[in-house]
Amino acid sequence: MENDRYIVLLEDQTKSSLRKVEKELEVSITSSEFLSSENRSYEVIDDENGVLYKNLGVLVVENMDEAQLKSSVKNDSNPIVYFEKERDFFPADELTIINELKKRSDELAEKIIELEKYIINKPLPQTPLVEMEWGLKALGLGNTMYTGKGIDICILDTGLELSHPDFSLRQIEGKSFIDGEDWSYDPNGHGTHCAGIAAGNIRLDNGNRYGIAKDCNLKIAKVLSNKGRGTTSSVIDAIDWAITKKFRILSMSLASPVGLNEIPSPLFEAVGARALENNCLIIAAAGNDSSRPSLPLPVSSPANAVSIMAVAAIDGQMKIASFSNAGLNPATGGSINVCAPGVDIISSYPVNSKNKKGNYYAMSGTSMATPHVSGLAALYMEQFPDKSAKEIWELIETKAKPIEGIKYRDIGNGLIQA
Numbered sequence: 001m002e003n004d005r006y007i008v009l010l011e012d013q014t015k016s017s018l019r020k021v022e023k024e025l026e027v028s029i030t031s032s033e034f035l036s037s038e039n040r041s042y043e044v045i046d047d048e049n050g051v052l053y054k055n056l057g058v059l060v061v062e063n064m065d066e067a068q069l070k071s072s073v074k075n076d077s078n079p080i081v082y083f084e085k086e087r088d089f090f091p092a093d094e095l096t097i098i099n100e101l102k103k104r105s106d107e108l109a110e111k112i113i114e115l116e117k118y119i120i121n122k123p124l125p126q127t128p129l130v131e132m133e134w135g136l137k138a139l140g141l142g143n144t145m146y147t148g149k150g151i152d153i154c155i156l157d158t159g160l161e162l163s164h165p166d167f168s169l170r171q172i173e174g175k176s177f178i179d180g181e182d183w184s185y186d187p188n189g190h191g192t193h194c195a196g197i198a199a200g201n202i203r204l205d206n207g208n209r210y211g212i213a214k215d216c217n218l219k220i221a222k223v224l225s226n227k228g229r230g231t232t233s234s235v236i237d238a239i240d241w242a243i244t245k246k247f248r249i250l251s252m253s254l255a256s257p258v259g260l261n262e263i264p265s266p267l268f269e270a271v272g273a274r275a276l277e278n279n280c281l282i283i284a285a286a287g288n289d290s291s292r293p294s295l296p297l298p299v300s301s302p303a304n305a306v307s308i309m310a311v312a313a314i315d316g317q318m319k320i321a322s323f324s325n326a327g328l329n330p331a332t333g334g335s336i337n338v339c340a341p342g343v344d345i346i347s348s349y350p351v352n353s354k355n356k357k358g359n360y361y362a363m364s365g366t367s368m369a370t371p372h373v374s375g376l377a378a379l380y381m382e383q384f385p386d387k388s389a390k391e392i393w394e395l396i397e398t399k400a401k402p403i404e405g406i407k408y409r410d411i412g413n414g415l416i417q418a
Contacts, residue, residue, distance in 0.1 A: 006064050006085060007083065007233060009080070009081050009082040009270055010059055010080060010081065011057075011080075012057070014079075021059065021078075024068070024072055025072075028049050029051075030051050031051075031052050032241075032244070035051070040179075042177070042179045043179070055244060055274065056236065056243070058240070058267065060086075060233045088230070089235060089254040090256070091254060092253050092255040092287055092288050092367035093288070093367040095116070095119060096288075097323065098112055098115055099228075133346050134344075135197075135341030139415075139417060141212065146383050147214050147215035147379070148375065148378030151381045152216070152217045152246070152249065153219065153247070153378050154219035154220070154249065155194055155219070155221070155374075156254065157191030158192075158225070158228060159174070159192075159220060159222040160172065160184060160191055160192050160195050161184075161186040161192045164348050164359060170218065174220030174221065175222070175241060177222060178225045186350055187226050189361070190224070190367065191220070191222070192347075193363050193367075195348065195371070196347035197210070197347045197371035197375065199211055199378075203346075205358055210348075212371075212378070219242070219247055221242060223235050235252070236267075239275065243275060246279075248378075249283065250280060250281070251283050251370055251373075252308075253368070253371065254285065254367075256301045256302075258301050258304060260328060264306070265302070268302035272302070273307040275389075276307060276390050281389040282308045284308050285365070285367050286299045286326075287300030288323035288324065288365050290324060290325050291322065292324070298327075300325060303334075306333050309338070309393060311372075312326075312338075312339040312366060312369065313341070313366045313369040314415065315344070318403050327412070335412065338415070339403075339415055342367075343364045346361070379418060399417045400412070400416050402415075
């Protein structure tokens with residue numbers, strides 16, 4: 001990014017507090033309640049203007065004096081309690097890992113190209129013609145009558161290919177938080193794949209069921225660009241919008257790596273807690289930085305926040321996925337809550353340069369595990385309409401099934417169950 005953005009957490013949003021912040025930081029603050037499709041936050045934020053996301057108590061400002069921000073935090077009379085520089089977020093899938101490795105290591109170039117070619121061109125897994133894909137069978141979805149009817153699931157990702165035949169006739173609400181890119185167009189494909197797992201239905205090519213909550217109200221927030229890049233402010237902007245809309249489930253198949261013993265961001269801890277207070281459950285990918293069995297790495301941000309549900313990935317043999325991150329920082333936060341299928345998952349996908357074989361594609365990642373949990377949460381919310389988001393979270397963990405031989409640090413309470 002050309003400009004340095006800062007995400008600022010406020011203790012309160014009284015008029016006097018906001019005036020104090022405006023004076024200290026020399027900015028004019030616009031509340032998110034005044035934003036619209038014609039007046040978007042990324043068009044407002046500049047050197048002289050910041051945006052306050054009113055549901056979250058979070059302010060986004062640009063090109064600030066970091067020393068001044070630090071002194072504001074230390075001042076007890078100041079409403080600023082925390083700030084951090086904007087992070088970059090990426091889709092949590094295998095191809096993203098490969099693209100990052102490409103940039104970091106010329107020595108691995110030949111091996112990476114070979115791996116990338118394999119992942120892009122590998123055929124869909126040859127499974128017998130059954131009623132549902134392996135991931136759905138593992139969840140026991142054949143035993144439920146619920147379909148997520150009436151429940152809002154919002155997918156925060158690269159958007160949705162609305163022309164896809166599985167979605168073109170559905171009533172879908174969406175909003176883009178990426179300048180110049182439309183939420184209803186997804187040349188990347190990652191968002192369409194995740195949306196299909198959570199909210200798709202039946203494959204057109206063989207009649208197999210691949211999606212979980214076919215009757216949910218699907219909502220789309222484009223927070224990652226067509227190239228698969230997003231920032232803290234785009235994610236925060238979308239969460240604030242989703243809470244205003246009273247969406248019940250936010251599915252975030254995105255991740256930013258953290259270091260061993262790194263403390264989770266108080267920003268996302270506050271955001272997750274405020275979402276729960278608004279009866280909204282945030283579910284996020286644990287990340288794919290590990291090289292198991294030798295090198296498991298910690299749960300990524302924002303899934304490492306205690307108030308956000310962290311999802312690990314398993315494969316069809318009920319083993320932890322080689323890339324799936326682990327709860328290595330439990331003392332400071334960053335535990336796994338549950339696991340879900342995340343290897344060779346078939347779902348909806350645009351026909352593009354990666355996928356020339358039709359409307360479906362197999363992908364792997366904690367990105368794929370996350371919408372399994374989001375779809376299941378919608379089934380629980382339909383079944384138990386009076387339960388709060390926090391109670392639904394507890395129910396998902398309670399019903400999850402431990403897997404013999406896999407540590408709690410890797411799969412938390414276990415494999416989610418319908």
